[in-house]
Amino acid sequence: MAKLFAIYQQPVDPAAFDKYYFDTHVPLAKKIPGLRSYEVTRGDVMGMGGKHAVYLTAVLAFDSMAAIAAGMGSAEGQATAADLANFAQAGVDVMMGETEMI
């Protein structure tokens, strides 16, 4: 299994972020070939000492890093990546890696 983590910083307008994210970005991302599951945080992201500066984390599962590369290289993946500029102005950090249950 491999996971893509997308970690979004607190937006200026959370309501506008949520509307765009769930109405537009998620439907785009769900078309990425090879996507197995899509999980998001709901409500505040907390840190060790209170509310975290991160607003939302998304975890997209694929079969492997090769599947992530193929998915992100597809037209649907490119459209999803390009769409970040439309709502993630506060910042988004993307990490990808093979994962293992231990």
Place this chain on the structure above:
Amino acid sequence: MAKLFAIYQQPVDPAAFDKYYFDTHVPLAKKIPGLRSYEVTRGDVMGMGGKHAVYLTAVLAFDSMAAIAAGMGSAEGQATAADLANFAQAGVDVMMGETEMI
């Protein structure tokens, strides 16, 4: 469901980090009451433009944020948190949130 994300920055000595993490820290963390699953990245964490500055991400699953709070407040949770100082000198960011499959 709720998840605790622990995001570790690149250590100076990756081999020493791995040894301590898998031999000592993981066994401590696995004793945290309420822990449902434990998933880690294996191999390089990649970003959008190559290798990411993050070295390893761990995702610990619990039933709810209340379960995370209870688990982290337990003696086992406190010992696990205190143990970070023994190997995560390069930095670790902890995020917790309720999650939903979408």
